[in-house]
Amino acid sequence: MAEPTQLAEVVSLTALTPHTTELVLRPIESPLPFKPGQWISLQLPIGDHPPLNRAYSLAEPPTSKGHLTLVFDHVPGGQGSGYLSSLKPGDRLPLSGPYGHFVLPEPEMQHLLLIGRYSGLVPLRCMIRALAEQKTLPATTLIAHAPTASEQLYHDEFTALAARHSHFQYLPFVSETPDGHVGTLEVIKQLAGNGRRVTPMIAGIKAFARPLRSLFMDLGFDRREVKLETYD
Ligand SMILES: Cc1cc2nc3c(=O)[nH]c(=O)nc-3n(C[C@H](O)[C@H](O)[C@H](O)COP(=O)(O)OP(=O)(O)OC[C@H]3O[C@@H](n4cnc5c(N)ncnc54)[C@H](O)[C@@H]3O)c2cc1C
Known part of the structure; x- marks a missing residue:
């Protein structure tokens, strides 16, 4: 309806x-x-x-x-x-x-691996704030890409959250182009490689999000296990 x-x-x-x-x-x-x-x-x-x-x-x-x-x-x-x-x-x-169905999994959550570029961080920020307010933030890594240093959305907020919560890791990257995944690929392989279980959620334009989903699938994840929100 x-x-x-x-x-x-x-x-x-x-x-x-x-x-x-x-x-x-x-x-x-x-x-x-x-x-x-x-x-x-x-x-x-x-x-x-x-x-x-x-x-x-x-x-x-x-x-x-x-x-x-x-x-x-x-x-x-x-x-x-x-x-x-x-x-x-x-x-x-x-x-x-x-x-939309780009929402947190229920009921129990394994390590959340949230990855967003620029305004793609918006839904991820909403989830993080909700979990932090309810004091139910699980072990979480946020990989946040911005096109320039001055366009890093919520940088101070995420930095402060990481300082308060040892199980929240904030990894900011600056990449001029959406497919500039340098650094991110290594982090994903470390966190999600060798059968390690994480819940990946990726948001942004397709040129950013789709190659990352392919990487998770190369690491053995099922396509449906990688939640994606694409903007274009
Ligand atoms: C489920 C969903 C959620 C969205 N949430 C947001 C959001 O929270 N914030 C937000 O800024 N946009 C969001 N968008 C995108 C938004 O709907 C518009 O597409 C965007 O604002 C561009 O519209 P426009 O008319 O200004 O540009 P258009 O004239 O439609 O130009 C689109 C072009 O701009 C590029 N581009 C640059 N930034 C964006 C962007 N953010 N989204 C899409 N294309 C972009 C694309 O590569 C594309 O070539 C979302 C889209 C979807 C489908």
């Missing part, structure tokens, strides 16, 4: 890095419960055949206020992200959701 569409009001827009923005929305008609890792669809009043539908992952676990926090990167010439950048507090736009 299709999820109902409702209007949401823009609460705030905040720059997180020079080329990413956090957008907070308040659904006007009814609360929108979701699981960390899921996404919503925004129906943007632009394009040749409006609406232009664009998907955005939730960055914060559900809050008592019911606000929905999204983060988007500014795609050069991108219609959707360009439109979102132009929004002002009080503006309204239709949305629907939540959608």
